[in-house]
Amino acid sequence: MSWTDERVEILKKMWGEGQSASQIAKELGGVTRNAVIGKVHRLGLSNRTASPAAKPAAKEKAAAAPKAKPAAKPKPKAKAAAPEAEVEAKPEKEIPATQSAAPPRMAAHLRKQIVPAGQPLPPQPSANEISPEALASVREVEKGAKRLNLMELTERTCKWPIGDPATEDFWFCGLAVQTGKPYCEAHVGVAFQPMSSRRDRRR
């Protein structure tokens, strides 16, 4: 694939929206995230303000000694790095954080009844439907949960919700999922129960 005007446009748009390089690569298809990053740099639209790995912007006051500080360590095979002047100074104004809107933090009590209508959430464990052992096991696992929020979930993090969605006291398990399943081992255990074991458990 090549960087047609159209593809570059998509790249710019998505990058501007704060999408990650891998997401962009996935969207475009035919390119890797490396290709995307490489292109981003060549286009000069690098430094995104909200980058987590943002390096501490060099706040050089009076950089006396122009000690070339290789941002990346020259790998063994690297040729002799020419001690060239690093002109990186670009007195630009702060870029208005293009990040996706920060989730408005509503007061918990003002949305007591509101339940986000996203993916169908799995049923909360109902004490009268799961075995005491499984329940105990799950409670134990939940103590070690990663407590991820919705945005932090990936295809391989356990999506079992814990807590009350109507309050701040809510998060997702986040532990490693059982391959192919949406939950970790413990939660798969309570989520997918054979009918046989469910039957007659009802009061």
Next chain:
DNA sequence: CCCTGATTCGC
């Protein structure tokens, strides 16, 4: 381990 972006350098 999963992910992120940054950089280098042969092509």
Next chain:
DNA sequence: GCGAATCAGG
């Protein structure tokens, strides 16, 4: 110009 390999960091 391109992007795999590699690096640094969360």
